[in-house]
Amino acid sequence: MIAFSRPFWPLFxxxxxxxxxxxxxxxxxxxxxxxxRRPDVPILHKATFWALVSGVxxxxxxxxxAQFIYSDEKxxxxxxxxxxxxxxxxDGGLLIFLAAIGCxxxxxxxxxxxxxxxxxxxxxxxxxxxxxxxxxxxGKWG
Amino acid sequence: MLHVTAAxxxxxxxxxxxxxxxxxxxxxxxxxxxYLLRLVRITLPVIGVGVAGTLIFxxxxxxxxxxxxxxxxxxxxxxxxxxxxxxxGIGGKHQERARKLAEQLAAAGDATSAELRTLLRDxxxxxxxxxxxxxxxxxxxxxxxxPGS
Numbered sequence: 001m002i003a004f005s006r007p008f009w010p011l012f013x014x015x016x017x018x019x020x021x022x023x024x025x026x027x028x029x030x031x032x033x034x035x036x037r038r039p040d041v042p043i044l045h046k047a048t049f050w051a052l053v054s055g056v057x058x059x060x061x062x063x064x065x066a067q068f069i070y071s072d073e074k075x076x077x078x079x080x081x082x083x084x085x086x087x088x089x090x091d092g093g094l095l096i097f098l099a100a101i102g103c104x105x106x107x108x109x110x111x112x113x114x115x116x117x118x119x120x121x122x123x124x125x126x127x128x129x130x131x132x133x134x135x136x137x138x139g140k141w142g
Numbered sequence: 143m144l145h146v147t148a149a150x151x152x153x154x155x156x157x158x159x160x161x162x163x164x165x166x167x168x169x170x171x172x173x174x175x176x177y178l179l180r181l182v183r184i185t186l187p188v189i190g191v192g193v194a195g196t197l198i199f200x201x202x203x204x205x206x207x208x209x210x211x212x213x214x215x216x217x218x219x220x221x222x223x224x225x226x227x228x229x230x231g232i233g234g235k236h237q238e239r240a241r242k243l244a245e246q247l248a249a250a251g252d253a254t255s256a257e258l259r260t261l262l263r264d265x266x267x268x269x270x271x272x273x274x275x276x277x278x279x280x281x282x283x284x285x286x287x288x289p290g291s
Contacts, residue, residue: 008286008287011286012282012283012286012287015282015286016153016279016282018150019149019150019153019154019157019282020153020154020157022150022153022154022157023153023154023155023156023157023158023160023161024157024158024161026154026155026157026158026185026188027157027158027161027162030158030162030181030184030185031162031181034181034184041174041177043165043169043174043177043178044177046165047161047162047165047178050161050165051158051161051165054161131147131150134146134147134150135143135147138143138146138147139143
């Protein structure tokens with residue numbers, strides 16, 4: 001009943017933000033992983049950094065909309081496992097996302113191959129966390 | 143859960159292809175443009191799984207959740223799904239033309255040309271990709287709003 005009666009915009013923006021954030025991180029995973037084998041292509045460093053930066057507004061929209069929905073419906077959903085997983089992915093994952101952006105900037109400026117490998121690792125972990133988040137939220141785990 | 147996962151693959155893969163295309167347009171050298179447009183190919187299986195999964199699991203949910211056979215929002219979503227696939231395919235062909243030209247220029251000294259710049263910024267070719275994105279957004283609106291449900 002709640003799913004059918006809740007306001008349109010918060011849920012729409014939450015889902016859209018999460019999907020576009022996934023797309024931005026997926027781009028970074030592709031470019032940084034390809035650069036692992038081809039460290040001599042500087043455009044990949046730049047592309048990784050800007051792909052991750054393009055995910056920042058997506059994250060903001062996704063997170064604000066999530067908080068808006070939670071504030072409205074916390075009496076119903078507080079304490080559920082899938083809500084906990086969602087918060088873990090969005091708030092805990094933010095640290096990984098910001099670390100990936102920082103390392104991508106370092107990589108873009110220095111061209112150090114190890115920086116690129118760290119970005120590839122962090123972006124991949126964050127991509128898996130996002131998948132865990134949407135599976136838990138949509139499957140209402142627990 | 144599987145339908146939502148497929149939707150994430152469709153939208154996420156399309157966003158990734160869009161970001162790589164936007165970066166390719168802004169790249170300084172044809173070799174860089176060609177490289178980034180080649181990477182768009184990696185997103186195609188992701189988009190393909192999303193396109194197939196949204197349809198298969200969507201129809202399954204239609205039956206499972208007992209939505210009306212004449213539900214407007216589901217039929218409208220199906221029309222937009224067809225439009226997304228068709229427009230995305232046309233947009234992809236435009237990108238392929240740009241990639242081939244960029245590869246030729248990269249092999250012949252890596253100096254950009256007016257023809258490549260025109261092809262990359264061609265409004266008609268890029269409009270197909272933008273319209274495919276707008277149709278995907280329309281599907282998402284209908285899936286969350288469920289007008290008349």
